[in-house]
Each structure stands twice: as C-alpha cells, then as structure tokens.
Amino acid sequence: MKKTLLIVFIHGFKGGDDTFGDKEGFTAQLRADLAALLPKINVNVLVYPKYETRGDLGDCVSRFRDWLLEKVIDLEVANNTPSPTVDPSVRVVLAGHSMGGIVAAETVIGLTSEKPIYSEDGVEKAADSSTATFNSLMFPYIQGVIAFDTPYLGISPGVVAHGAEGHYNTANAAMTQLSGLGTALWGAKQATSSPSRNRAPVAALPAPPANSSQQGGGWGWGKIAMVAGSAAAVAASAGAAYYNREHITQGLTWATSHLEFVGCLAKGAELQKRVQYMVKLNRELDVGFANLYTRLGKAAGSKEVSVVGTVLGRDRTFCNLPKRDNGGTWKQAVNDVATEETQAHMNMFEPKMNPGYDRLKEDAATLIAQWTRNEWYESSEEDKLAIKEAGESATA
Structure with a gap:
C-alpha cells in the first residue's frame, strides 16, 4: 500500500476557491514539487470549498473538521487500510491563508484534545499551555500546519x-x-x-x-x-x-x-495561547508549524511611521511577528512590487503580482517535505517491496 500525503488548502476571510490561483496555479505546482521531493508516497491536493466566514470561530472549525474527516475516510477506504485510526495510510498537511491558518491551527488543537469544546474563540484551552495534554492518536492525522501570512499574533499596526x-x-x-x-x-x-x-x-x-x-x-x-x-x-x-x-x-x-469570525484577532491572550499550543504540539507530537509571512520590499517607502508614540520599524509586514524564537517557524516572503501590506497579503499566489512567488512555493515545499520524511514515510515502500518479492518468487 502506497501511502498518501493530503495537502488541504483553507482560504481566509471572504476568500474563495480561487484564493490560491486557478487549477494550474499554486496548489497544482506545489503538489508537483512535493511529488518530486517525496517519491515514496502519493501527494494529493484538496481546496476547501468556499465557506461562509461568519459566526464564531468554533463553528467554522467544527464544520471544517467534519468535512476533512469525510474526505480522509474516503481515501482510507479506497486504500483498504486495516486500522486507519491506529496506523493511517493518509496524513494531512493543512495549508491556510490569512484567517485560514487560524482555522487550521484550531483544527489540530481540537483533534489532539481529549474532549474538545468549541467556543467563539475556537477550542477551549487551558489557561497555562504547559499543563495541556495531547492525544497522539488523532484522526485524521495532521502532519503539519503551514500558514501563509496568517496573523497568529494579530495584524501589524503598520x-x-x-x-x-x-x-x-x-x-x-x-x-x-x-x-x-x-x-x-x-x-x-x-x-x-x-x-x-x-x-x-x-x-x-x-x-x-x-x-x-x-x-x-x-x-x-x-x-x-x-x-x-x-x-x-x-x-x-x-x-x-x-x-x-x-x-x-x-x-x-x-x-x-x-x-x-475575525474578532479573535483582537484577543491578545487567546492569540498567544494558540501559538503556544502549536509550539508544544510541534515539540511533543512532531506536528510541523510554520508561517510564511509577507514583507514589503523595494517598492515600499522606507520612512518610519509612529503610532501613539511608538516608532514602527522599517520592515513592513501584514502580521505581527514574534519577539522571540519561541513562536514556531516564521519565514519571510518578500514582495518587491507591492506598495502596501494588504497588496502583498492578497497577491501571495499571483506570480504577476508577486516576484517572490517561486521562492514562496519552494520554501513551502521544503518545509512540508522536511516534516514528512519520517518513519511513516519510509514505511510506504515496505509493502511495494513485499509485493515485488512475492512476484519474483512466484515466477522462480
């Protein structure tokens, strides 16, 4: 049985099926790059259909989780997997743009919780993330969360x-x-x-x-x-x-x-807690977690602007950035033609509007491949070799 890595794309606030480009755009190109980097497994791509970005965050996460469960079960049935909840043949990487990255993170937190309770802020979390315990037998099994310009720590004042x-x-x-x-x-x-x-x-x-x-x-x-x-x-x-x-x-x-739906961006404590949970999941369950955030390049003004007595830096980003190296992997995606942060944010997946498009795709593929090269990935070849050996012995 050849195993399958499923990349699921989730759009953000008021986005749609075309957020990540057309059928031959970013999603298809990333799939092709990953197939070359991970030859032992199948790489499939799904784009979460356009959904209503309204109501509280918990409702959005719950609906997405139900949809994802159905899709993964279909794949496991097609693969004739004996024990999908214990040894799944399908693993998932959630790829979210903007608020879609928050939906992705909340989905993983819910799947690893013993009894998730969904609220307006997503999954209810312990006041102290260090006391949180996770269920490693999650189903569907999430290999990682890769976010594209998701404001996990809020939107930059700039x-x-x-x-x-x-x-x-x-x-x-x-x-x-x-x-x-x-x-x-x-x-x-x-x-x-x-x-x-x-x-x-x-x-x-x-x-x-x-x-x-x-x-x-x-x-x-x-x-x-x-x-x-x-x-x-x-x-x-x-x-x-x-x-x-x-x-x-x-x-x-x-x-x-x-x-x-977007109100969670104004709740600083919840934002911090969500990131801390993802960092802990990465450390304890090896769930990948990264955010590829946009930064304005050559076309942007270099002058500094002050807000309420605070001088903002010259690096203009859409997202607030973590102050220390304890927020997971944050990697910049520079756009040298955008003049405003929102332009860079919305045009990440448009090659004509983002000169850094190829670099963005390369960085995403590299991260996902790194997360996936593990014992589960290597075991994908074992069944193929067994079949080959059986065939050779039958003809001997």
Whole structure:
C-alpha cells in the first residue's frame, strides 16, 4: 500500500476557491514539487470549498473538521487500510491563508484534545499551555500546519499607520471641498458672519439660512445648478439611508456576524495561547508549524511611521511577528512590487503580482517535505517491496 500525503488548502476571510490561483496555479505546482521531493508516497491536493466566514470561530472549525474527516475516510477506504485510526495510510498537511491558518491551527488543537469544546474563540484551552495534554492518536492525522501570512499574533499596526498616512491628504482635501460645497450652496453670508468660536467642524454642512438670505446675493440659478448635482448626492445618500433602513439593519447584522469570525484577532491572550499550543504540539507530537509571512520590499517607502508614540520599524509586514524564537517557524516572503501590506497579503499566489512567488512555493515545499520524511514515510515502500518479492518468487 502506497501511502498518501493530503495537502488541504483553507482560504481566509471572504476568500474563495480561487484564493490560491486557478487549477494550474499554486496548489497544482506545489503538489508537483512535493511529488518530486517525496517519491515514496502519493501527494494529493484538496481546496476547501468556499465557506461562509461568519459566526464564531468554533463553528467554522467544527464544520471544517467534519468535512476533512469525510474526505480522509474516503481515501482510507479506497486504500483498504486495516486500522486507519491506529496506523493511517493518509496524513494531512493543512495549508491556510490569512484567517485560514487560524482555522487550521484550531483544527489540530481540537483533534489532539481529549474532549474538545468549541467556543467563539475556537477550542477551549487551558489557561497555562504547559499543563495541556495531547492525544497522539488523532484522526485524521495532521502532519503539519503551514500558514501563509496568517496573523497568529494579530495584524501589524503598520498596516493601519502607513495606509492612514498615505490617504490622509486625499481625505482631508475631500472634506475641505465638501465644507466649501455647503457654504456655496447655502450662501456665503452665513460663513463670513459666523463667529469663529461657533464655526462648524470641517466637512459639516451648515444649516440653511432664512429664505431671504437664500434669495439674495450674487448666486444665480446657473451657479446653483453647477453644484446641485454634488449636493444632491449627499442628500440622496441621507434619503436612501432612511428609506432603506431595514436593509441597513440586515447589513449590520451581516457585518456583525463576520466580525465574530475575525474578532479573535483582537484577543491578545487567546492569540498567544494558540501559538503556544502549536509550539508544544510541534515539540511533543512532531506536528510541523510554520508561517510564511509577507514583507514589503523595494517598492515600499522606507520612512518610519509612529503610532501613539511608538516608532514602527522599517520592515513592513501584514502580521505581527514574534519577539522571540519561541513562536514556531516564521519565514519571510518578500514582495518587491507591492506598495502596501494588504497588496502583498492578497497577491501571495499571483506570480504577476508577486516576484517572490517561486521562492514562496519552494520554501513551502521544503518545509512540508522536511516534516514528512519520517518513519511513516519510509514505511510506504515496505509493502511495494513485499509485493515485488512475492512476484519474483512466484515466477522462480
């Protein structure tokens, strides 16, 4: 029986089946590279179908686990494995992009827990990870978790800081124009006669003056018409908001549900605990754990930005990085054409948008191959040799 390594890709927040490229893209190329590196076993690839990234994290993990169990059982049945739960012929590497990496980590933690309890933060964990005990007879058997730009320790403050700085001038100009639009539409007299202490903040539309003020002045209907289109857009937005308030309420419910899914990124203690669990799993059960994180390269600005008195470093990443070497394997994936962290994050698997695509694929294949070259892998040849010897003795 030739054993099988199954690579399962999990997309992140609002991702889909095309997150990792088309059928001939990253997933197929990585499979081919791994097949060359691991010739003793079969290498299969599955992409988790597009799922609703809403509700709490525990629900998402539970649904994924059920789906994975079904797929692995199908493979074990096809392989006629005598005791799949004790000596499986199939092992799995979970490959998650962004939030998909958190779903992957939580899945492993749940599979190795005696009685997993799923909550809004995933699998409930001991307050002290050092006291956690793991079940080595997990099924499906997870050989490793390889994450692609997963914010295991939260999203870097630089993602907001650099973006805010870049868009500030544009936003400020737009607000100033909007303020001027209000003054032009309602009459210049009010703007000049209002005391400075009562001046409305930038972008606040002043209330319309009395009818006599509107009728006087040098503004004619032609000039009013010139700005009416822009002002009407503002008024129309307000009107639409009122008349579609039921749809907006539904939208808020939709947004809140999605925020439940990504809300775990704001819980620092849970983030730290999840990483500590994965590090312990790596140490005690030899479950691989790595995060290939994006870093901006040559195209990004080199200036430093400060946030609340803290000067951010020049290395611009989407993810917060561990401060010490106790967070598993973290390896940078540099993108020399992306100018923003989110661009690098979303274009990891697009060769035209990521010059480091081939290096990313190579690093992923190398890590997975290292995790897989073990006693389970080597034993895959034993059955083939036995069959060959039996055939030779039969013809002798």
